[in-house]
Amino acid sequence: MRDGDPLRIDLPPALAAVLDALRHGGDEAVLVGGSVRDLVRGDKPADWDVATSAPPETVAALFPGATWENPFGTVTVRDPAGGRGIEVTTYRVEVGYRDQRRPDEVRWGRLLADDLARRDFTINAMAWLPDETADGSGRLVDPYGGAGDLEAGLLRAVGDPDERFNEDALRLLRAVRLATRFELRIDPPTEVAIRANAPKAAGLSGERVRDELTRILAGAAPPSHAFGLMERLGLLEVLLPELVALRGVLQAKRLEGDALDHSLRTADALPATDPVLRLAGLLHDLGKATTLADGHFLHHDRDGAVLAELVLQRLRAPRAEVTRVGRLVRHHMFAYTPDWTDAAVRRFVRRVGVDLLPDLFALRAADDVASGVEEPPGGWRVLRERVAAVANDPLEAQQLAMTGDDLVAQLQIPPGPAIGRLLAALLDAVLEDPTLNSREQLLALARAMASG
Secondary structure, three states: OOOOOEOOOOOOHHHHHHHHHHHHOOOOEEEEOHHHHHHHHOOOOOOOEEEEOOOHHHHHHHOOOOEOOOOOOEEEEOOOOOOOOEEEEEOEEEEOOOOOOOOOEEEEOOOHHHHHHOOOEHHHOOEEEEEEOOOOEEEEEOOOOHHHHHHHOEEOEOOOHHHHHHHOOHHHHHHHHHHHHOOOEEOHHHHHHHHHHHHHHHHOOHHHHHHHHHHHHOOOOOHHHHHHHHHHHOOHHHHOHHHHOOOOOOOOOOOOOOHHHHHHHHHHOOOOOOHHHHHHHHHOOOOHHHHEEOOEEOOHHHHHHHHHHHHHHHOOOOHHHHHHHHHHHHHOOOOOOOOOOHHHHHHHHHHHOHHHHHHHHHHHHHHHHHHOOOOOOOOHHHHHHHHHHOOOOOOOHHHOOOOHHHHHHHHOOOOOHHHHHHHHHHHHHHHHOHHHOOHHHHHHHHHHHHHO
16 A cells, blocks of 8 residues: 555544534644554554644634643543544644753744654554545555555654654654554664664653653563564663563573563563563562572562652552562562461461462462463462461451450550561461451460560
């Protein structure tokens, strides 16, 4: 398919209504960006982006309930059927990118050609110009050969790649995501420009980097493809130097490769439906870069948890994600043996946390796959079954049949550290024998402990 070729599509009714309203007002209205790329690929677009020559004030006035809350001319049109809103963006020309993120000046444009010229890659610089929305007829507008690049399996910057990456350094990372998502090789001049501009990625905000990394980890392609490409292009050492530090760190694994290869394989073995868990797999062995001594990685789980949390804090990850990943890294080296008592299993569950166990077992399974090992008889999968058997046993002080207030009232001990110590001792006794968790037995134990 080439520029000007006819392209018939099945337009959703709400989208057709938006295009018709804009065109009847005397303005041009087209589909742009990822939706057109997906159409050319023969895929169903996940969402639809409309661009128009109408200024945003005109667009907002055409559609009751539309919202316009940004400086870039994007108006969100409400879907009368209650579906996802349709974003309509006015053609624009962008001038200056002193912060390598936002244009210094945005001007509304009247020409589609100007709007497409500001886009990042040729595969995203295509448009669909409707003829008749009723039958979905129209033609492809492709001045930069994006359709041909898709056919050739090529990712190429629009115009001068150095200028495109200077405009927004996030495009460096976006190139990796798009190349791996669509299995494209990067055009040589574009690759040269990425390498040359890679240091500029250091100036990106943590949030923007995290968002792109999350999209990579949530993608269908194995994460190792993207992170390997990032390493080759010089981006990984800028954005995640803690991972690069694992390159060359050898370890005794059945599968070939160093600690970084192992970490990438671990992320690959985890589900794309949980990108945060994949991130934990990617970061789980960070401590191996700092703890290698005499062929061992003593306490690499502890050191790695600190490093992983620092990485996520730099990426401005939500606190819950920082905590989740840090806990997974901290506990991933648990060692189970069949001689564990039920009390030992309960203490393990309490130490790790009931909420973390499914993730922890998934991480261990991925770690095994990445190491090329099989679980020995009586291994951690037996522990998983035993954990399920004690799931309803009391594991926290809040689950005891006696509270601190009860102890104060019954033993005439004032509130304070002594009550806390008694509760901890009672919980320890119940972890050992859950049948002790009755008010009468706990009170008897508490009296004996207090008098002793």
